[in-house]
Amino acid sequence: MEPIRIFYFSDVLCIWAYIAHIRLDELKTTFQDQIAIEPHFVSVFGTAHEKLENGWRDRGGLQGYSNHIQEVAKKFDHITVHPDIWANFTPHSSTSCHLFLHAIQLLEAKGLVDQSQQVFEKATWAFREAFFTQLANVSDRKVQFQIAEELRLPIAGIQAQIDSGEAYAQLSKDFELVKEHTVTVSPTLIFNEGRQRLNGNVGYRVIEANIRELLHNPPGEQSWC
Numbered sequence: 418m419e420p421i422r423i424f425y426f427s428d429v430l431c432i433w434a435y436i437a438h439i440r441l442d443e444l445k446t447t448f449q450d451q452i453a454i455e456p457h458f459v460s461v462f463g464t465a466h467e468k469l470e471n472g473w474r475d476r477g478g479l480q481g482y483s484n485h486i487q488e489v490a491k492k493f494d495h496i497t498v499h500p501d502i503w504a505n506f507t508p509h510s511s512t513s514c515h516l517f518l519h520a521i522q523l524l525e526a527k528g529l530v531d532q533s534q535q536v537f538e539k540a541t542w543a544f545r546e547a548f549f550t551q552l553a554n555v556s557d558r559k560v561q562f563q564i565a566e567e568l569r570l571p572i573a574g575i576q577a578q579i580d581s582g583e584a585y586a587q588l589s590k591d592f593e594l595v596k597e598h599t600v601t602v603s604p605t606l607i608f609n610e611g612r613q614r615l616n617g618n619v620g621y622r623v624i625e626a627n628i629r630e631l632l633h634n635p636p637g638e639q640s641w642c
Contacts (some may be wrong), residue, residue: 418451420450420451420452420453421448421451421452421453421608421609421628421631421632422452422453422455422608423452423453423454423455423456423606423607423608423628424455424457424594424598424605424606424607424608425441425454425455425456425604425605425606426457426458426459426591426594426595426598426600426603426604426605426606426607427456427458427459427604427605428458428459428460428461428511428515428603429458429462429507429511429514429515429518429544429545429548429555430461430462430465430511430514430524430555431461431462431511431603431604432486432489432490432498432549433489433603433604433617433618434545434603434604435545435546435549436489436493436495436496436618437497437544437604437618437619438541438542439495440620440624441454441620443621444621444625447625448628448632451628452628453630456522456537456538456541457590457591457594457595457602458515458518458519458588458591459512459591459595459602459603459605460510460511460512460515461511461601461602461603462508462510462511463510463511463512464510465507465508465510465511465556466507466509469482469503469507472511479503479504479507480504482503482504483501483502483503483504485612486498486502487500487502487505496549497549497550498549498550499549499550499551499552499603500516501552502549502552505552505619506552506554508548508554508555508556508557509556511556511558512588513556513558513616514544514555514556514561514562515586515588515591516579516584516588517558517561517565517575517579517584518537518540518541518544519578519584519587519588519591520575520576520578520579520583520584521536521537521540521565521570521575521578522537522587523578523583523584523587524536524570524571524574524575524578529556529574530570530571530574531630535548536568538568539568540564540565540568543564543567543568544561544564547560547564561574585608598611598614602616602617603617604616604617605617606619606624608627608628608631609616609631613627613631617629
């Protein structure tokens, strides 16, 4: 039986994607080769300054958004966030992060790094953690290279994927898929050839139930529920 293909869209700067990362790990452990999670990016924070200044102008501005993120984080024991998150520093764009991570993903796909080390997944988590716990300016290329160096990734190889245009092509593919599937929320899981989707802060058991329903129904047979 072919594995269930799952498109997973997220934004590196999204608190809900930061929270949901552990759920993806659990899915991979539980279902292993029964599912194939295909990561993509949706630039919810593509223009972070403008988004927050406009969206939170009447709700306390950046400090109001920071307070909101702090309240959200208190509900989840597996993450921590810096007390000044978003208030004292706002990255310009998550798109820069997504481009850089796609370059790392290409290195992994081409076998230019040890594929068993899951470097793309580790790098994505490192970017999220650096921002949310250290207020690192992950939209800045110098910081991106610093994180890559800490992960012992080949800087020249990453730069080559960007310079060649291949990383941009992967990012462009994300844009096309976001448009095709009308993705507006981070994170979003799309499966069953686009017929099912789960948006935002969806609990692990809900995701698991959807996957088990697909696994237990014969191909082409729709569930009565």
